[in-house]
Amino acid sequence: MSARTPIVLRDADRDDAAALIALWSECAAASLDEGSEAFTQQALWREPGVAEASAALDINLGQPNKRMVVAVADDEIVGATVFSLNTLTPISLTRVLIVTEIQVSPRFRRRSVASMLLSAAAHHGEDNNCEIVVASIPAHSREPHRYLAKIGFNQIAIVRAIQASKLTSRLTGKATNSRDTGKLIAVRRTLRRRQADALGAGTRR
Structure with missing residues (x-):
């Protein structure tokens, strides 16, 4: 062996x-x-x-x-x-x-x-x-x-996770008391990120 x-x-x-x-x-x-x-x-x-x-x-x-x-x-x-x-x-x-x-x-x-x-x-x-x-x-x-x-570890906490964009959308909706407003703000932020990425890519060419 x-x-x-x-x-x-x-x-x-x-x-x-x-x-x-x-x-x-x-x-x-x-x-x-x-x-x-x-x-x-x-x-x-x-x-x-x-x-x-x-x-x-x-x-x-x-x-x-x-x-x-x-x-x-x-x-x-x-x-x-x-x-x-x-x-x-x-x-x-x-x-x-x-x-x-x-x-x-x-x-x-x-x-x-x-x-x-x-x-x-x-x-x-x-x-x-x-x-x-x-x-x-x-x-x-x-x-x-x-x-x-x-080997002796005890459970002391629970870890939860969520996508950052989804969390922002849901919390914004609660803060403004409007789910649609929260979604609109999240969409605008996504569009701004995409525009910034596109501009960055154009600059590197």
Whole structure:
């Protein structure tokens, strides 16, 4: 019997963009059969191009309080996690570590990859005097939720999402007591953005 491929951890960098797109896409595809909650979550997933992913990595990895660690097997990225330092509330100094991603290739599950990634996050939290670790996981991701509950995580919050344009439209409608007025303002803003994009494209030619 051949030995399992060893898995090593390292910090992510900009050159990992294509590999990370492949990992996120593989994980998203694997969750398609997990019910209506998964379908709702999929609506938020859009596969980026390499240039966009590289630019996003530049932004995220450039934040001093944020780290991204990847798990690598045979030069392939098979897992990743993102964690950042913050305070528990804006008016307290209780430090917390917030884990916002735990992605593991379906082909490498049951290999303790998630445990390795979370352990790296926990050690980073300890090194920075964090008292609490918070994990934000998509609602449909049943296995990660089971795993986190098994090792002692408790549910403390519910995260909800909405498209920014839809939120603006609905809140404007409530503020003016007119749904039609809110929709009209949202349409005007969309048209202004498109005109600005068109002018920008013309300038670059």
